[in-house]
Amino acid sequence: MKWVVSAFLAALLLLLPWLTGDFYINLASQILIAAIFALSLNLLVGFGGMTSLGHASYLGVAAYLSALLTSRYGFDHGTAALISILGTVAMAAFFGVIALRATGLGFLMITLALSQVLWGLAYRMSGVTNGDNGIAGLTRPMPFGLSLDSAVAFYWFTLIVTAFAFLMMSIFVSSSFGSSLKGVRDQPRRMAALGFNPWMIRWITFIYAGFWGGVAGLLYVYYNKYIHPTSLSTTSSAEALLGVIAGGSGTLSGPAVGAALVLLLKNYASAYVERWNMLLGLVFLFIVLVMPSGIVPGLSALASRLRGRSS
Amino acid sequence: MTISPPDHALEIIGLNKAFGGLKVTQDVSLSIRPGERRLIIGPNGAGKTTLFNQISGDMRPNSGRIKLFGEDVTMLAPYRRAHRGLSRTYQIITLFTGDTLEHNVTLGLLGLLPSRWQMWRPLSSYRGLAVEARRVLDTVGLLHLAGHPVSDIAYGEKRRVELAMALAQKPRVLLLDEPLAGLSNSERTTVKSLIASIPRQTTVIMIEHDMDTALDLAETVTLLNYGRVIVDGERDAVISDERTREVYLGT
Numbered sequence: 001m002k003w004v005v006s007a008f009l010a011a012l013l014l015l016l017p018w019l020t021g022d023f024y025i026n027l028a029s030q031i032l033i034a035a036i037f038a039l040s041l042n043l044l045v046g047f048g049g050m051t052s053l054g055h056a057s058y059l060g061v062a063a064y065l066s067a068l069l070t071s072r073y074g075f076d077h078g079t080a081a082l083i084s085i086l087g088t089v090a091m092a093a094f095f096g097v098i099a100l101r102a103t104g105l106g107f108l109m110i111t112l113a114l115s116q117v118l119w120g121l122a123y124r125m126s127g128v129t130n131g132d133n134g135i136a137g138l139t140r141p142m143p144f145g146l147s148l149d150s151a152v153a154f155y156w157f158t159l160i161v162t163a164f165a166f167l168m169m170s171i172f173v174s175s176s177f178g179s180s181l182k183g184v185r186d187q188p189r190r191m192a193a194l195g196f197n198p199w200m201i202r203w204i205t206f207i208y209a210g211f212w213g214g215v216a217g218l219l220y221v222y223y224n225k226y227i228h229p230t231s232l233s234t235t236s237s238a239e240a241l242l243g244v245i246a247g248g249s250g251t252l253s254g255p256a257v258g259a260a261l262v263l264l265l266k267n268y269a270s271a272y273v274e275r276w277n278m279l280l281g282l283v284f285l286f287i288v289l290v291m292p293s294g295i296v297p298g299l300s301a302l303a304s305r306l307r308g309r310s311s
Numbered sequence: 312m313t314i315s316p317p318d319h320a321l322e323i324i325g326l327n328k329a330f331g332g333l334k335v336t337q338d339v340s341l342s343i344r345p346g347e348r349r350l351i352i353g354p355n356g357a358g359k360t361t362l363f364n365q366i367s368g369d370m371r372p373n374s375g376r377i378k379l380f381g382e383d384v385t386m387l388a389p390y391r392r393a394h395r396g397l398s399r400t401y402q403i404i405t406l407f408t409g410d411t412l413e414h415n416v417t418l419g420l421l422g423l424l425p426s427r428w429q430m431w432r433p434l435s436s437y438r439g440l441a442v443e444a445r446r447v448l449d450t451v452g453l454l455h456l457a458g459h460p461v462s463d464i465a466y467g468e469k470r471r472v473e474l475a476m477a478l479a480q481k482p483r484v485l486l487l488d489e490p491l492a493g494l495s496n497s498e499r500t501t502v503k504s505l506i507a508s509i510p511r512q513t514t515v516i517m518i519e520h521d522m523d524t525a526l527d528l529a530e531t532v533t534l535l536n537y538g539r540v541i542v543d544g545e546r547d548a549v550i551s552d553e554r555t556r557e558v559y560l561g562t
Contacts, residue, residue, distance in 0.1 A: 176421055176429040183407060183418050190405045193367055194476070195393035195422030
Protein backbone atom coordinates (compact mmCIF):
# COMPACT_ATOMS: atom_id res chain seq x y z
CA MET A 1 0.00 0.00 0.00
CA LYS A 2 2.71 2.40 1.05
CA TRP A 3 4.72 1.46 -2.05
CA VAL A 4 1.73 1.88 -4.32
CA VAL A 5 1.16 5.41 -3.04
CA SER A 6 4.87 6.26 -3.27
CA ALA A 7 5.13 4.88 -6.81
CA PHE A 8 2.03 6.78 -7.87
CA LEU A 9 3.38 10.04 -6.45
CA ALA A 10 6.77 9.51 -8.07
CA ALA A 11 5.13 8.82 -11.43
CA LEU A 12 2.94 11.90 -11.07
CA LEU A 13 5.94 14.09 -10.27
CA LEU A 14 7.90 12.71 -13.23
CA LEU A 15 5.06 12.96 -15.74
CA LEU A 16 3.70 16.31 -14.58
CA PRO A 17 5.31 18.43 -17.35
CA TRP A 18 3.37 16.37 -19.94
CA LEU A 19 0.13 16.39 -18.00
CA THR A 20 -0.48 20.04 -17.34
CA GLY A 21 0.33 23.63 -18.16
CA ASP A 22 2.64 26.26 -16.70
CA PHE A 23 0.31 27.33 -13.90
CA TYR A 24 0.25 23.94 -12.24
CA ILE A 25 3.90 23.28 -12.99
CA ASN A 26 4.80 26.47 -11.17
CA LEU A 27 2.51 25.51 -8.33
CA ALA A 28 4.24 22.13 -8.16
CA SER A 29 7.65 23.84 -7.99
CA GLN A 30 6.43 25.96 -5.12
CA ILE A 31 5.11 22.89 -3.34
CA LEU A 32 8.46 21.13 -3.73
CA ILE A 33 10.29 24.12 -2.28
CA ALA A 34 7.84 24.30 0.62
CA ALA A 35 8.32 20.54 1.09
CA ILE A 36 12.11 20.86 1.47
CA PHE A 37 11.52 23.67 3.93
CA ALA A 38 8.98 21.64 5.93
CA LEU A 39 11.21 18.55 5.88
CA SER A 40 14.10 20.57 7.28
CA LEU A 41 11.89 21.96 10.03
CA ASN A 42 10.67 18.45 10.75
CA LEU A 43 14.23 17.39 11.63
CA LEU A 44 13.90 19.76 14.57
CA VAL A 45 10.22 19.39 15.43
CA GLY A 46 9.50 15.76 14.63
CA PHE A 47 12.79 13.97 15.14
CA GLY A 48 14.45 16.29 17.64
CA GLY A 49 11.47 17.39 19.73
CA MET A 50 12.58 21.01 19.29
CA THR A 51 9.57 23.07 18.21
CA SER A 52 10.90 26.12 16.41
CA LEU A 53 8.85 29.12 15.44
CA GLY A 54 11.70 30.83 13.66
CA HIS A 55 12.69 28.50 10.88
CA ALA A 56 11.93 31.12 8.22
CA SER A 57 15.19 32.80 9.33
CA TYR A 58 17.21 30.26 7.37
CA LEU A 59 15.07 30.41 4.28
CA GLY A 60 14.97 34.20 4.36
CA VAL A 61 18.63 34.82 5.11
CA ALA A 62 19.85 32.44 2.39
CA ALA A 63 17.45 34.09 -0.06
CA TYR A 64 18.49 37.63 0.90
CA LEU A 65 22.19 36.76 0.79
CA SER A 66 21.84 35.27 -2.68
CA ALA A 67 19.74 38.21 -3.87
CA LEU A 68 22.21 40.79 -2.58
CA LEU A 69 25.31 38.98 -3.76
CA THR A 70 24.05 38.49 -7.30
CA SER A 71 22.18 41.77 -7.84
CA ARG A 72 24.34 44.22 -5.92
CA TYR A 73 27.80 42.77 -5.63
CA GLY A 74 28.03 41.09 -9.02
CA PHE A 75 28.73 37.56 -7.82
CA ASP A 76 27.94 34.68 -10.14
CA HIS A 77 25.19 32.36 -8.98
CA GLY A 78 27.47 29.44 -8.04
CA THR A 79 29.67 31.52 -5.73
CA ALA A 80 26.67 33.40 -4.37
CA ALA A 81 24.88 30.12 -3.58
CA LEU A 82 27.95 28.77 -1.79
CA ILE A 83 28.42 31.93 0.29
CA SER A 84 24.68 32.11 1.06
CA ILE A 85 24.60 28.54 2.31
CA LEU A 86 27.79 28.96 4.33
CA GLY A 87 26.44 32.16 5.82
CA THR A 88 23.14 30.51 6.70
CA VAL A 89 24.88 27.54 8.28
CA ALA A 90 27.11 29.85 10.32
CA MET A 91 24.04 31.74 11.47
CA ALA A 92 22.31 28.48 12.41
CA ALA A 93 25.37 27.50 14.44
CA PHE A 94 25.25 30.81 16.27
CA PHE A 95 21.48 30.86 16.77
CA GLY A 96 21.64 27.24 17.92
CA VAL A 97 24.03 28.14 20.73
CA ILE A 98 21.54 30.76 21.94
CA ALA A 99 18.30 28.82 21.43
CA LEU A 100 19.58 25.53 22.89
CA ARG A 101 20.13 27.11 26.24
CA ALA A 102 16.47 26.22 26.66
CA THR A 103 14.15 23.40 25.68
CA GLY A 104 10.41 23.25 25.03
CA LEU A 105 8.58 26.54 25.29
CA GLY A 106 11.73 28.50 26.08
CA PHE A 107 13.36 27.18 22.94
CA LEU A 108 10.30 28.15 20.91
CA MET A 109 10.31 31.69 22.30
CA ILE A 110 14.01 32.20 21.60
CA THR A 111 13.70 31.00 18.00
CA LEU A 112 10.70 33.29 17.59
CA ALA A 113 12.59 36.27 19.04
CA LEU A 114 15.66 35.69 16.87
CA SER A 115 13.57 35.47 13.71
CA GLN A 116 11.73 38.66 14.69
CA VAL A 117 15.07 40.44 14.94
CA LEU A 118 15.95 39.37 11.39
CA TRP A 119 12.51 40.30 10.09
CA GLY A 120 12.82 43.74 11.71
CA LEU A 121 16.27 44.20 10.19
CA ALA A 122 15.01 43.27 6.72
CA TYR A 123 12.29 45.89 7.07
CA ARG A 124 14.31 48.67 8.64
CA MET A 125 17.75 48.34 7.10
CA SER A 126 16.35 49.62 3.85
CA GLY A 127 19.79 50.79 2.72
CA VAL A 128 20.80 47.16 2.41
CA THR A 129 17.56 45.22 1.97
CA ASN A 130 15.48 47.84 0.21
CA GLY A 131 13.00 47.52 3.07
CA ASP A 132 9.36 47.00 2.29
CA ASN A 133 9.98 47.30 -1.45
CA GLY A 134 11.97 44.09 -1.43
CA ILE A 135 14.65 43.26 -3.95
CA ALA A 136 13.31 42.75 -7.45
CA GLY A 137 14.76 42.03 -10.85
CA LEU A 138 16.69 38.95 -9.77
CA THR A 139 17.80 36.19 -12.09
CA ARG A 140 17.80 32.41 -11.96
CA PRO A 141 21.06 30.48 -12.10
CA MET A 142 22.11 28.61 -15.24
CA PRO A 143 23.52 25.28 -14.06
CA PHE A 144 25.75 23.77 -16.78
CA GLY A 145 24.67 26.57 -19.08
CA LEU A 146 21.03 25.46 -19.04
CA SER A 147 18.44 28.18 -18.69
CA LEU A 148 15.91 27.72 -15.89
CA ASP A 149 13.65 30.50 -17.02
CA SER A 150 10.85 28.28 -18.34
CA ALA A 151 8.42 26.77 -15.83
CA VAL A 152 9.27 23.22 -16.92
CA ALA A 153 13.06 23.68 -16.73
CA PHE A 154 12.79 25.19 -13.27
CA TYR A 155 10.47 22.37 -12.21
CA TRP A 156 13.04 19.74 -13.22
CA PHE A 157 15.77 21.60 -11.38
CA THR A 158 13.62 21.85 -8.25
CA LEU A 159 12.55 18.22 -8.49
CA ILE A 160 16.16 17.03 -8.63
CA VAL A 161 17.14 19.15 -5.63
CA THR A 162 14.05 18.03 -3.72
CA ALA A 163 14.69 14.35 -4.45
CA PHE A 164 18.27 14.76 -3.26
CA ALA A 165 17.16 16.64 -0.13
CA PHE A 166 14.54 14.01 0.66
CA LEU A 167 17.11 11.23 0.21
CA MET A 168 19.70 12.97 2.39
CA MET A 169 17.23 13.70 5.18
CA SER A 170 15.87 10.12 5.04
CA ILE A 171 19.38 8.75 5.42
CA PHE A 172 20.03 11.22 8.21
CA VAL A 173 17.08 10.12 10.35
CA SER A 174 17.75 6.40 9.89
CA SER A 175 21.47 6.73 10.66
CA SER A 176 23.12 6.14 14.03
CA PHE A 177 23.03 9.87 14.56
CA GLY A 178 19.32 9.96 13.71
CA SER A 179 18.69 7.23 16.28
CA SER A 180 20.62 9.24 18.84
CA LEU A 181 18.51 12.28 17.97
CA LYS A 182 15.24 10.40 18.47
CA GLY A 183 16.61 8.96 21.70
CA VAL A 184 17.46 12.43 22.98
CA ARG A 185 13.96 13.58 22.01
CA ASP A 186 12.34 10.76 24.03
CA GLN A 187 14.67 10.29 27.01
CA PRO A 188 17.37 12.95 27.23
CA ARG A 189 18.53 11.94 30.71
CA ARG A 190 18.85 8.30 29.83
CA MET A 191 20.70 9.16 26.64
CA ALA A 192 23.20 11.25 28.59
CA ALA A 193 23.68 8.39 31.05
CA LEU A 194 24.36 6.07 28.11
CA GLY A 195 27.19 8.29 26.87
CA PHE A 196 25.43 10.52 24.33
CA ASN A 197 25.94 14.28 24.42
CA PRO A 198 22.38 15.62 24.13
CA TRP A 199 23.39 19.24 23.60
CA MET A 200 25.80 18.45 20.80
CA ILE A 201 23.29 16.16 19.11
CA ARG A 202 20.64 18.89 19.19
CA TRP A 203 23.08 21.56 18.03
CA ILE A 204 24.32 19.56 15.05
CA THR A 205 20.72 18.84 14.07
CA PHE A 206 19.86 22.52 14.42
CA ILE A 207 22.68 23.40 12.01
CA TYR A 208 21.73 20.64 9.59
CA ALA A 209 18.11 21.80 9.57
CA GLY A 210 19.38 25.34 8.97
CA PHE A 211 21.39 24.09 6.01
CA TRP A 212 18.35 22.57 4.29
CA GLY A 213 16.28 25.60 5.23
CA GLY A 214 18.91 27.63 3.38
CA VAL A 215 18.67 25.34 0.34
CA ALA A 216 14.91 25.91 0.32
CA GLY A 217 15.61 29.65 0.57
CA LEU A 218 17.82 29.59 -2.52
CA LEU A 219 15.15 27.78 -4.53
CA TYR A 220 12.57 30.19 -3.16
CA VAL A 221 14.44 33.25 -4.36
CA TYR A 222 15.29 31.62 -7.72
CA TYR A 223 11.64 30.82 -8.24
CA ASN A 224 10.25 34.22 -7.29
CA LYS A 225 13.15 36.30 -8.67
CA TYR A 226 12.13 38.64 -5.88
CA ILE A 227 12.55 38.76 -2.11
CA HIS A 228 10.54 40.60 0.51
CA PRO A 229 10.76 40.77 4.34
CA THR A 230 7.62 38.60 4.62
CA SER A 231 9.83 35.61 3.74
CA LEU A 232 11.39 36.13 7.19
CA SER A 233 8.12 36.69 9.01
CA THR A 234 6.61 34.61 11.78
CA THR A 235 3.74 33.78 9.41
CA SER A 236 6.23 32.14 7.10
CA SER A 237 7.67 30.08 10.00
CA ALA A 238 4.21 29.27 11.34
CA GLU A 239 2.91 28.08 7.95
CA ALA A 240 5.77 25.63 7.70
CA LEU A 241 5.19 24.44 11.27
CA LEU A 242 1.51 24.03 10.47
CA GLY A 243 2.42 21.92 7.46
CA VAL A 244 4.72 19.73 9.53
CA ILE A 245 2.13 19.12 12.24
CA ALA A 246 -0.81 18.70 9.85
CA GLY A 247 1.10 16.26 7.66
CA GLY A 248 2.55 14.28 10.53
CA SER A 249 5.65 15.40 12.43
CA GLY A 250 8.31 12.77 12.89
CA THR A 251 7.33 10.97 9.69
CA LEU A 252 9.33 11.31 6.50
CA SER A 253 6.58 12.11 4.01
CA GLY A 254 4.12 13.86 6.35
CA PRO A 255 5.68 17.34 6.28
CA ALA A 256 5.80 17.28 2.47
CA VAL A 257 2.11 16.41 2.36
CA GLY A 258 1.32 19.09 4.94
CA ALA A 259 3.33 21.71 3.05
CA ALA A 260 1.47 20.81 -0.15
CA LEU A 261 -1.85 21.17 1.64
CA VAL A 262 -0.98 24.61 3.01
CA LEU A 263 0.18 25.81 -0.38
CA LEU A 264 -2.81 24.45 -2.25
CA LEU A 265 -5.19 26.05 0.21
CA LYS A 266 -3.30 29.30 -0.05
CA ASN A 267 -3.42 29.28 -3.85
CA TYR A 268 -6.95 27.99 -4.37
CA ALA A 269 -8.80 29.36 -1.40
CA SER A 270 -7.28 32.83 -1.68
CA ALA A 271 -8.88 33.08 -5.13
CA TYR A 272 -12.35 32.59 -3.67
CA VAL A 273 -12.14 33.47 0.02
CA GLU A 274 -10.51 36.68 1.06
CA ARG A 275 -9.71 35.40 4.53
CA TRP A 276 -8.06 32.20 3.43
CA ASN A 277 -6.19 32.03 6.74
CA MET A 278 -9.51 31.35 8.42
CA LEU A 279 -10.11 28.41 6.10
CA LEU A 280 -6.60 27.14 6.78
CA GLY A 281 -7.37 27.37 10.47
CA LEU A 282 -10.55 25.34 10.06
CA VAL A 283 -8.80 22.67 8.02
CA PHE A 284 -6.05 22.50 10.60
CA LEU A 285 -8.60 22.19 13.38
CA PHE A 286 -10.32 19.37 11.52
CA ILE A 287 -7.02 17.51 11.09
CA VAL A 288 -6.07 17.92 14.73
CA LEU A 289 -9.46 16.65 15.88
CA VAL A 290 -9.80 13.73 13.47
CA MET A 291 -6.16 12.74 12.97
CA PRO A 292 -4.20 14.12 15.92
CA SER A 293 -0.93 12.61 14.74
CA GLY A 294 -1.27 14.12 11.27
CA ILE A 295 -2.54 13.25 7.81
CA VAL A 296 0.05 10.62 6.86
CA PRO A 297 -0.04 8.61 10.13
CA GLY A 298 -3.84 9.11 10.24
CA LEU A 299 -4.42 7.82 6.72
CA SER A 300 -2.07 4.86 7.09
CA ALA A 301 -3.85 3.88 10.32
CA LEU A 302 -7.17 4.19 8.50
CA ALA A 303 -5.89 2.11 5.58
CA SER A 304 -4.69 -0.69 7.80
CA ARG A 305 -7.99 -0.66 9.69
CA LEU A 306 -9.93 -0.90 6.44
CA ARG A 307 -7.93 -3.95 5.49
CA GLY A 308 -9.01 -5.57 8.74
CA ARG A 309 -5.70 -5.31 10.51
CA SER A 310 -6.35 -3.95 13.96
CA SER A 311 -4.27 -0.93 14.84
CA MET B 312 52.93 10.64 39.02
CA THR B 313 51.30 7.50 40.26
CA ILE B 314 50.81 4.57 37.96
CA SER B 315 49.56 2.12 40.55
CA PRO B 316 45.87 1.22 40.14
CA PRO B 317 43.57 3.37 42.25
CA ASP B 318 42.42 1.93 45.57
CA HIS B 319 38.84 2.97 45.01
CA ALA B 320 36.44 2.47 42.16
CA LEU B 321 34.32 5.25 43.58
CA GLU B 322 35.20 7.73 46.24
CA ILE B 323 32.84 10.34 47.59
CA ILE B 324 34.23 13.04 49.83
CA GLY B 325 32.11 15.40 51.93
CA LEU B 326 29.18 15.58 49.53
CA ASN B 327 26.40 18.08 50.24
CA LYS B 328 23.21 18.83 48.36
CA ALA B 329 20.22 20.90 49.42
CA PHE B 330 16.95 21.79 47.71
CA GLY B 331 16.22 25.14 49.28
CA GLY B 332 16.21 24.47 53.00
CA LEU B 333 15.91 20.73 52.62
CA LYS B 334 19.26 19.03 53.01
CA VAL B 335 19.06 15.84 50.96
CA THR B 336 22.74 14.95 51.11
CA GLN B 337 24.70 15.91 54.21
CA ASP B 338 28.44 15.46 54.36
CA VAL B 339 28.33 12.04 52.72
CA SER B 340 31.66 10.27 52.32
CA LEU B 341 31.94 6.78 50.86
CA SER B 342 34.78 4.64 49.55
CA ILE B 343 34.03 1.68 47.36
CA ARG B 344 36.71 -0.78 46.24
CA PRO B 345 36.95 -2.11 42.71
CA GLY B 346 34.73 -5.18 42.36
CA GLU B 347 32.84 -4.51 45.60
CA ARG B 348 29.11 -5.20 45.96
CA ARG B 349 27.65 -2.34 47.96
CA LEU B 350 24.07 -2.08 49.09
CA ILE B 351 22.66 1.31 50.01
CA ILE B 352 19.65 1.17 52.29
CA GLY B 353 17.55 3.68 54.16
CA PRO B 354 13.93 4.71 54.65
CA ASN B 355 11.99 6.59 51.99
CA GLY B 356 13.38 10.08 51.53
CA ALA B 357 16.77 9.15 52.96
CA GLY B 358 18.47 10.61 49.86
CA LYS B 359 19.51 7.38 48.15
CA THR B 360 18.39 8.22 44.62
CA THR B 361 19.60 11.80 45.03
CA LEU B 362 23.01 10.38 45.86
CA PHE B 363 22.89 8.26 42.70
CA ASN B 364 21.88 11.30 40.66
CA GLN B 365 24.93 13.12 41.91
CA ILE B 366 27.23 10.19 41.18
CA SER B 367 25.85 9.87 37.64
CA GLY B 368 26.00 13.63 37.09
CA ASP B 369 22.28 14.27 36.66
CA MET B 370 22.57 16.59 39.66
CA ARG B 371 25.41 18.84 40.73
CA PRO B 372 26.30 18.69 44.42
CA ASN B 373 26.58 21.98 46.32
CA SER B 374 29.94 20.91 47.69
CA GLY B 375 32.14 17.88 47.99
CA ARG B 376 33.89 15.70 45.46
CA ILE B 377 33.21 12.52 43.51
CA LYS B 378 36.11 10.46 42.23
CA LEU B 379 35.87 7.65 39.74
CA PHE B 380 38.99 5.45 39.82
CA GLY B 381 40.93 8.30 41.34
CA GLU B 382 39.79 10.88 38.79
CA ASP B 383 37.75 13.82 40.01
CA VAL B 384 34.49 13.71 38.01
CA THR B 385 32.48 16.12 40.19
CA MET B 386 32.08 18.67 37.42
CA LEU B 387 31.89 16.28 34.48
CA ALA B 388 28.72 15.97 32.36
CA PRO B 389 26.83 12.66 32.69
CA TYR B 390 27.86 11.43 29.24
CA ARG B 391 31.52 11.94 30.04
CA ARG B 392 31.13 9.79 33.15
CA ALA B 393 29.53 7.09 31.02
CA HIS B 394 32.65 7.08 28.84
CA ARG B 395 34.74 6.59 31.96
CA GLY B 396 32.91 3.37 32.74
CA LEU B 397 29.89 4.45 34.80
CA SER B 398 26.44 3.02 34.02
CA ARG B 399 23.16 3.24 35.84
CA THR B 400 19.60 2.02 35.84
CA TYR B 401 16.58 3.98 36.96
CA GLN B 402 14.08 3.36 39.71
CA ILE B 403 11.38 4.73 37.43
CA ILE B 404 11.72 2.74 34.23
CA THR B 405 13.28 4.97 31.57
CA LEU B 406 13.16 3.13 28.28
CA PHE B 407 12.40 3.98 24.66
CA THR B 408 8.89 2.59 24.68
CA GLY B 409 8.13 2.88 20.96
CA ASP B 410 11.31 1.04 19.96
CA THR B 411 12.14 -2.64 20.04
CA LEU B 412 14.09 -4.27 22.86
CA GLU B 413 16.92 -4.80 20.44
CA HIS B 414 16.97 -1.10 19.56
CA ASN B 415 17.00 -0.14 23.23
CA VAL B 416 20.02 -2.29 23.97
CA THR B 417 21.67 -1.15 20.72
CA LEU B 418 21.45 2.44 21.96
CA GLY B 419 23.27 1.31 25.09
CA LEU B 420 26.06 -0.08 22.93
CA LEU B 421 26.06 2.87 20.53
CA GLY B 422 26.46 5.42 23.33
CA LEU B 423 30.09 4.43 23.86
CA LEU B 424 31.06 4.03 20.20
CA PRO B 425 32.38 6.74 17.86
CA SER B 426 29.89 5.56 15.22
CA ARG B 427 27.10 7.24 17.21
CA TRP B 428 28.02 10.38 15.23
CA GLN B 429 27.69 8.62 11.86
CA MET B 430 25.10 10.40 9.70
CA TRP B 431 25.36 8.69 6.35
CA ARG B 432 24.93 5.05 7.21
CA PRO B 433 21.72 3.40 8.48
CA LEU B 434 21.97 2.11 12.03
CA SER B 435 20.44 -1.16 10.83
CA SER B 436 23.51 -1.80 8.65
CA TYR B 437 25.72 -2.27 11.71
CA ARG B 438 25.22 -6.02 11.96
CA GLY B 439 27.74 -6.40 14.77
CA LEU B 440 25.72 -4.10 17.02
CA ALA B 441 22.52 -6.09 16.45
CA VAL B 442 24.29 -9.37 17.17
CA GLU B 443 25.79 -8.02 20.38
CA ALA B 444 22.46 -6.50 21.47
CA ARG B 445 20.76 -9.86 21.01
CA ARG B 446 23.51 -11.60 22.92
CA VAL B 447 22.97 -9.25 25.88
CA LEU B 448 19.21 -9.75 25.66
CA ASP B 449 19.87 -13.48 25.79
CA THR B 450 21.79 -13.12 29.06
CA VAL B 451 18.75 -11.47 30.65
CA GLY B 452 16.47 -14.09 29.11
CA LEU B 453 14.64 -11.78 26.72
CA LEU B 454 16.01 -12.87 23.36
CA HIS B 455 12.61 -14.17 22.29
CA LEU B 456 11.18 -10.64 22.66
CA ALA B 457 14.05 -8.83 20.90
CA GLY B 458 11.87 -7.64 18.02
CA HIS B 459 8.95 -6.46 20.14
CA PRO B 460 8.45 -2.84 21.13
CA VAL B 461 9.03 -2.11 24.81
CA SER B 462 5.42 -0.94 25.13
CA ASP B 463 4.30 -4.54 24.45
CA ILE B 464 6.18 -6.27 27.25
CA ALA B 465 5.41 -6.80 30.92
CA TYR B 466 6.69 -4.68 33.78
CA GLY B 467 9.12 -7.30 35.06
CA GLU B 468 10.56 -7.67 31.58
CA LYS B 469 11.06 -3.93 31.33
CA ARG B 470 13.11 -4.08 34.53
CA ARG B 471 15.34 -6.61 32.85
CA VAL B 472 15.69 -4.41 29.75
CA GLU B 473 16.85 -1.61 32.07
CA LEU B 474 19.50 -3.97 33.35
CA ALA B 475 20.41 -5.19 29.85
CA MET B 476 21.01 -1.63 28.61
CA ALA B 477 23.44 -1.01 31.44
CA LEU B 478 25.15 -4.40 31.20
CA ALA B 479 25.61 -3.98 27.44
CA GLN B 480 28.01 -1.16 28.24
CA LYS B 481 30.28 -3.48 30.26
CA PRO B 482 30.56 -0.82 32.94
CA ARG B 483 33.36 -0.59 35.48
CA VAL B 484 30.93 0.87 38.00
CA LEU B 485 27.25 0.00 37.84
CA LEU B 486 24.58 1.85 39.82
CA LEU B 487 21.36 -0.13 40.24
CA ASP B 488 18.43 1.88 41.53
CA GLU B 489 15.90 -0.59 42.97
CA PRO B 490 16.33 -3.28 40.32
CA LEU B 491 13.80 -5.52 42.11
CA ALA B 492 11.05 -2.95 42.61
CA GLY B 493 7.62 -4.21 41.63
CA LEU B 494 8.76 -7.69 40.63
CA SER B 495 6.97 -10.95 41.41
CA ASN B 496 8.72 -13.60 43.48
CA SER B 497 9.82 -15.64 40.50
CA GLU B 498 11.04 -12.54 38.67
CA ARG B 499 12.98 -11.57 41.78
CA THR B 500 14.81 -14.87 41.71
CA THR B 501 15.66 -14.38 38.03
CA VAL B 502 16.94 -10.84 38.46
CA LYS B 503 18.80 -11.77 41.63
CA SER B 504 20.79 -14.48 39.88
CA LEU B 505 21.34 -12.07 37.02
CA ILE B 506 22.88 -9.51 39.34
CA ALA B 507 24.88 -12.22 41.08
CA SER B 508 26.35 -13.22 37.72
CA ILE B 509 27.73 -9.75 36.93
CA PRO B 510 31.50 -10.19 36.47
CA ARG B 511 33.88 -8.96 39.18
CA GLN B 512 35.43 -6.39 36.86
CA THR B 513 32.23 -4.46 37.51
CA THR B 514 31.75 -2.71 40.82
CA VAL B 515 28.08 -2.85 41.75
CA ILE B 516 26.33 -0.28 43.93
CA MET B 517 22.69 -1.01 44.54
CA ILE B 518 19.77 0.72 46.18
CA GLU B 519 17.16 -1.80 47.26
CA HIS B 520 14.35 -2.10 49.74
CA ASP B 521 13.91 -5.83 49.49
CA MET B 522 16.42 -6.81 52.17
CA ASP B 523 15.83 -10.56 51.97
CA THR B 524 17.05 -10.62 48.39
CA ALA B 525 19.44 -7.70 48.39
CA LEU B 526 21.44 -8.68 51.46
CA ASP B 527 22.46 -11.93 49.79
CA LEU B 528 24.00 -9.93 46.97
CA ALA B 529 25.80 -7.39 49.15
CA GLU B 530 29.18 -7.53 50.81
CA THR B 531 29.07 -4.10 52.31
CA VAL B 532 26.15 -1.94 53.34
CA THR B 533 25.66 1.79 53.77
CA LEU B 534 22.68 3.02 55.75
CA LEU B 535 21.46 6.50 54.91
CA ASN B 536 18.90 8.55 56.80
CA TYR B 537 17.97 12.21 56.33
CA GLY B 538 20.79 12.51 53.80
CA ARG B 539 23.47 11.33 56.21
CA VAL B 540 25.54 8.18 56.38
CA ILE B 541 24.41 6.51 59.62
CA VAL B 542 26.33 3.25 59.44
CA ASP B 543 28.78 2.05 56.85
CA GLY B 544 30.72 -1.21 56.71
CA GLU B 545 30.65 -4.99 56.34
CA ARG B 546 27.17 -6.36 55.80
CA ASP B 547 26.72 -8.30 59.02
CA ALA B 548 28.18 -5.55 61.15
CA VAL B 549 25.80 -2.97 59.70
CA ILE B 550 22.78 -5.23 60.07
CA SER B 551 23.45 -6.02 63.68
CA ASP B 552 24.35 -2.43 64.49
CA GLU B 553 22.19 -0.71 67.08
CA ARG B 554 21.73 2.39 64.93
CA THR B 555 20.35 0.35 62.02
CA ARG B 556 17.66 -1.00 64.29
CA GLU B 557 16.91 2.50 65.51
CA VAL B 558 16.40 3.84 61.96
CA TYR B 559 14.20 0.97 60.93
CA LEU B 560 12.30 0.32 64.13
CA GLY B 561 12.41 3.79 65.60
CA THR B 562 13.44 2.54 69.05
